[in-house]
Amino acid sequence: MPVPILLNNFWVLIAALLVFSMTVSVGLLEVGELGASLYRSLLKTLLISGVGIVVMAIVGFNVGFAPTHDGLFGNPFYAQGFFLGGFSSNYPATFGTVWWSMGPAYFNTGLYPGTYFLFETAFAAVTLALVGVVVLRKVKLTSFAIFSVVYFVFIWTVPAAWIWNPSGWLAKLGMVDFAGGLVVHGAAGAAGLGILVQIWREERARGARAGPPRPPQPKPAWLVLSILLLWMGWFGFNPGSVLGFNTETIVVVLTTFVAAATGMVSFLTVQFYRRRRFADLTSGVNGTLMGLIVITPLAGFVSPMSALILGAVCGPLFALAENRFARLKWISDPVGLLPGHLVGGVFGVLMIPFFAQRMFAVGSGYPGLPNGLFFGGGVAAVHQLGIEALGIVAVLAFVFVASFLVVALIARLSDGITSTSGSAAPLERYAAESNDSYPMTARSGSSASPPAR
Numbered sequence: 001m002p003v004p005i006l007l008n009n010f011w012v013l014i015a016a017l018l019v020f021s022m023t024v025s026v027g028l029l030e031v032g033e034l035g036a037s038l039y040r041s042l043l044k045t046l047l048i049s050g051v052g053i054v055v056m057a058i059v060g061f062n063v064g065f066a067p068t069h070d071g072l073f074g075n076p077f078y079a080q081g082f083f084l085g086g087f088s089s090n091y092p093a094t095f096g097t098v099w100w101s102m103g104p105a106y107f108n109t110g111l112y113p114g115t116y117f118l119f120e121t122a123f124a125a126v127t128l129a130l131v132g133v134v135v136l137r138k139v140k141l142t143s144f145a146i147f148s149v150v151y152f153v154f155i156w157t158v159p160a161a162w163i164w165n166p167s168g169w170l171a172k173l174g175m176v177d178f179a180g181g182l183v184v185h186g187a188a189g190a191a192g193l194g195i196l197v198q199i200w201r202e203e204r205a206r207g208a209r210a211g212p213p214r215p216p217q218p219k220p221a222w223l224v225l226s227i228l229l230l231w232m233g234w235f236g237f238n239p240g241s242v243l244g245f246n247t248e249t250i251v252v253v254l255t256t257f258v259a260a261a262t263g264m265v266s267f268l269t270v271q272f273y274r275r276r277r278f279a280d281l282t283s284g285v286n287g288t289l290m291g292l293i294v295i296t297p298l299a300g301f302v303s304p305m306s307a308l309i310l311g312a313v314c315g316p317l318f319a320l321a322e323n324r325f326a327r328l329k330w331i332s333d334p335v336g337l338l339p340g341h342l343v344g345g346v347f348g349v350l351m352i353p354f355f356a357q358r359m360f361a362v363g364s365g366y367p368g369l370p371n372g373l374f375f376g377g378g379v380a381a382v383h384q385l386g387i388e389a390l391g392i393v394a395v396l397a398f399v400f401v402a403s404f405l406v407v408a409l410i411a412r413l414s415d416g417i418t419s420t421s422g423s424a425a426p427l428e429r430y431a432a433e434s435n436d437s438y439p440m441t442a443r444s445g446s447s448a449s450p451p452a453r
Contacts, residue, residue, distance in 0.1 A: 005098075005110035008244040012115050015240025019122035022233035023049050026129040028226035030136055033282060034334055035217025040136060045129050047141075048148060052125035055152035058083050060124065061117050064157035064165065067100060071169030073161050084117065102243065106166045107365045109244035119240065120164075123184060124156050126237075130188035131195070131403075133335040138199055143410050143417040147195075147403075155191060155402045159183055159395045174384065175391040176366050179241035181297025181348040182395050189342025190396045192333070194403030198411060200330040202418045209329070218282055227285045231260060234292050238299040241364075248300060248363025255299045255307035256292065262311025263291020270315040286336065290314040293344035294351075300364030301356040310351060317347060346392055353377065353385035 027041035059076050066078030085094035095114055102111040111119075128151055135144050162168040163177050177183055238256040242249045267287025271279035291311040295302075298310065321339035325331060331338070354372045361369040370380035377384070411417045 004244075008109045009111055009115045011245040011249070012109075012111055012119050012240055012243060015236030016115075016119040016122045018233045018236025019119070019126055019240065020049065022126045022230055022237065023052075023122075023129045025226050025229040025233060026126065026133065028222055028229065029285075030133060030335055032219050032221075032223030032226045033285075034136075035219055038222075044132055044136065044141070044144070047145060048128050048132060049125050051145065051148045052121055052128065052152055055149055056117070056121040056124055060152045060157050061120060063153065064124075064160040065099075065101065065116065065120060066165075068161055068165055068167045068169075071162070071167060071172060073158050074165060079113065084114070101166050107243050109242075109365070111243060116243075119243075120160070122236075123180060124152055124160075127156055127180075127184045127188050128152070130185070130337060130341055131191045133337050134192045134196055134199075134333055138332060138419065139195065139417050140414075140419050143407070143414060146410050147406055150406050151191070151403075155399060155406070156187070158402075159187055159399060162395065163391060170387075170391045170394065173387050173390070174368060175387045176301070176352060176361075176369055177297045177349055177391070178300040178364060178366075179238045179296045181293070181345040182392060185293050185296065185341040185345025186349065186392065187345075187395055187399045189338050189345065190399040191403040192337045193342070194400045195407050195417075196331055196333070197404055198407040199332065199418055202411065202416050204330075218280075220281055223281055223285055227288055231288065231292070234260070238296060242300060243365060246363060248360065251304070251360060251363070252299045254304045255302055256295055258304050259295035259299075259307040259311040259314075260288050260291040262308050263294065263314035264288040266291070266312045266315030267318055268315070270319045274319070286318060286340070287315055290318045290340055290344050293341060294348040297345065297348040298352055298355060301352060301361045301366070301369060303357060303360065306355045306357075310348070310355065314344070317343065346396075349388050349392060350385070352388055353381045356381075356384075 024042060024045045027045035030041040031038050061084075062076045062078050063074045066074035066076070068074050079094075079097075079100075088094050095112060097112070098110050099113045099116045101107060102109050102116060128148055131151075132144065160183050162170040163175055163183055165171060234256055235253065239249045239252045242252060264284050264287040267290060268279045268283055271283045291314045294310055294314050294317070295307055299307070302310075318336075318339060321343040322336065325333065325338045333339075352369075352372070354374050356369055356372040356377070357375050358367075358369060358371050361367065370384055371377040373381040373385075407417055
């Protein structure tokens with residue numbers, strides 16, 4: 001067995017474990033920013049991890065990453081079929097054959113089905129964890145659990161099939177999204193917005209006009225731990241998305257960390273200008289995460305200097321988005337899903353046709369990506385911009401509509417998705433018994449923070 005294939009599989013397995021750690025780290029971020037119950041946040045993120053592995057193993061992975069039907073979704077019965085081969089004892093065919101898209105015709109990194117499954121499942125799980133930051137103390141746990149099953153079967157996997165699957169219709173058009181600016185961050189924002197619309201409908205039906213703003217209750221130790229774990233997890237998130245270990249992997253490490261650090265400095269500078277005093281810990285976390293989000297779709301296509309420029313833009317961008325979403329009185333987005341992930345992810349994807357350099361893209365497995373406008377890409381770069389814009393519209397529309405319809409159906413079948421005093425789920429009952437009564441209704445403008453391919 002060739003050594004490079006073993007090395008690639010080993011590296012991507014390690015990257016997958018790092019990404020899996022990010023799911024629970026999102027729960028720690030909720031605790032650190034909101035003073036929320038550690039029990040509630042960790043139970044929710046552990047549930048996401050478990051359901052994600054099971055559902056993706058049964059069918060979700062094939063829907064997203066098997067050869068597609070007309071570029072729309074993967075064949076659920078491909079290769080090992082349901083549940084990673086079921087009881088099959090044909091070890092070479094089930095586990096020892098390189099996954100079709102990892103062969104010479106496509107990425108040529110030699111990843112085996114089990115390796116690639118674990119890596120992409122980790123991405124699916126952390127994406128739902130991001131969606132879940134809008135449901136804490138709002139949505140019944142049972143409703144969210146039902147939604148998560150549909151999410152892993154359909155809502156997350158279909159856009160992944162369009163873009164990350166080389167036989168997807170957007171991938172065939174030439175769309176790229178290196179590590180998930182759209183498939184993860186933008187789509188998480190769209191799904192969260194769909195859930196928020198249903199929450200707003202139910203709260204309005206009960207007579208509420210707006211969620212009352214609440215001051216954040218940060219817990220510094222948990223906040224620092226969460227950003228440390230998320231930043232470390234991004235070491236697997238972006239560099240792992242090279243899907244192998246080569247020189248470009250090291251470049252992606254640099255672009256990721258440079259953008260994160262510059263984003264932190266940028267937002268702290270903006271906050272200092274706005275408040276005329278040194279900003280708080282939450283602002284440093286917000287800036288770091290915004291830098292990580294924006295660089296995610298470009299990390300394998302740009303130089304470290306481009307990453308620094310993109311990180312510098314993150315401070316003003318997050319401040320502007322935060323202020324705009326704060327005007328929407330009905331939104332309860334205390335950890336900044338919309339100004340961070342939705343805006344930052346979409347912005348990063350749109351910057352690909354401006355900052356991409358082909359020589360970096362070749363090392364990441366995308367030799368067809370042209371240079372960006374800032375590097376002489378010309379007409380080809382403008383064409384790429386049109387493709388990226390089309391993909392953004394298609395994915396956001398699909399995820400928003402699908403998420404809203406699913407939660408609306410769940411609400412119709414279960415007398416609403418939101419928690420009430422008469423029908424609180426076990427998660428909320430535990431909160432009441434522990435006297436942890438801080439409601440998750442803080443405005444996005446008061447405590448927003450963007451967290452987490």
